[in-house]
Amino acid sequence: xxxxxxxxxxxxxxxxxxxxxxxxxxxxxxxxxxxxxxxxxxxxxxxxxxxxxxxxxxxxxxxxxxxxxxxxxxxxxxxxxxxxxxxxxxxxxxxxxxxxxxxxxxxxxxx
Amino acid sequence: xxxxxxxxxxxxxxxxxxxxxxxxxxxxxxxxxxxxxxxxxxxxxxxxxxxxxxxxxxxxxxxxxxxxxxxxxxxxxxxxxxxxxxxxxxxxxxxxxxxxxxxxxxxxxxxxxxxx
Numbered sequence: 001x002x003x004x005x006x007x008x009x010x011x012x013x014x015x016x017x018x019x020x021x022x023x024x025x026x027x028x029x030x031x032x033x034x035x036x037x038x039x040x041x042x043x044x045x046x047x048x049x050x051x052x053x054x055x056x057x058x059x060x061x062x063x064x065x066x067x068x069x070x071x072x073x074x075x076x077x078x079x080x081x082x083x084x085x086x087x088x089x090x091x092x093x094x095x096x097x098x099x100x101x102x103x104x105x106x107x108x109x110x111x
Numbered sequence: 112x113x114x115x116x117x118x119x120x121x122x123x124x125x126x127x128x129x130x131x132x133x134x135x136x137x138x139x140x141x142x143x144x145x146x147x148x149x150x151x152x153x154x155x156x157x158x159x160x161x162x163x164x165x166x167x168x169x170x171x172x173x174x175x176x177x178x179x180x181x182x183x184x185x186x187x188x189x190x191x192x193x194x195x196x197x198x199x200x201x202x203x204x205x206x207x208x209x210x211x212x213x214x215x216x217x218x219x220x221x222x223x224x225x226x227x
Binding site for chain 2: 042043044045046049086098099100101102103104
């Protein structure tokens with residue numbers, strides 16, 4: 001069975017500090033991993049996906065298959081990064097894009 | 112147009128009412144989804160339509176009845192709901208690619224449903 005674990009429900013940092021949002025997963029096959037973000041009063045939207053290996057808004061995430069982790073990192077947090085972040089998993093071979101979400105981490109960046 | 116539009120934004124209904132939630136997208140996506148999100152919880156998948164056919168029903172009670180009249184529209188018909196069905200209902204769409212599961216899902220803003 002698939003599972004996505006985000007151990008931190010709440011995370012607070014000061015502006016300019018590094019931030020890391022943790023995500024661990026369990027899946028019997030090869031998963032596709034994503035980070036979705038929901039800013040206040042806005043819709044859920046894709047932040048980045050592991051297969052793209054890209055940096056979006058200064059955030060990066062590396063898939064570590066040995067540790068089954070997909071942590072989201074940013075070296076210098078900004079106030080506008082305050083949002084709810086969801087790690088999500090989709091099974092490889094499933095063409096339907098169905099997503100299994102972690103419980104989410106509410107990030108607050110203080111000025 | 113990269114938006115998924117859901118109507119209504121808010122809905123209050125009694126347990127004996129029949130109502131429908133609507134979702135529309137014009138991105139040409141051929142996969143559409145209904146998710147349910149309770150307060151302070153992640154979205155949970157309810158239904159998936161692929162090429163206008165129901166392909167996944169995550170053991171959702173029959174008081175929720177999905178419908179996909181065409182490739183742009185997705186409805187969720189509600190009947191005899193319970194107060195515990197109160198939640199944010201999210202619609203999403205994506206473009207299925209054979210052999211790939213890394214496609215981006217686009218979400219609507221949701222319908223906040225309250226059952227009284």
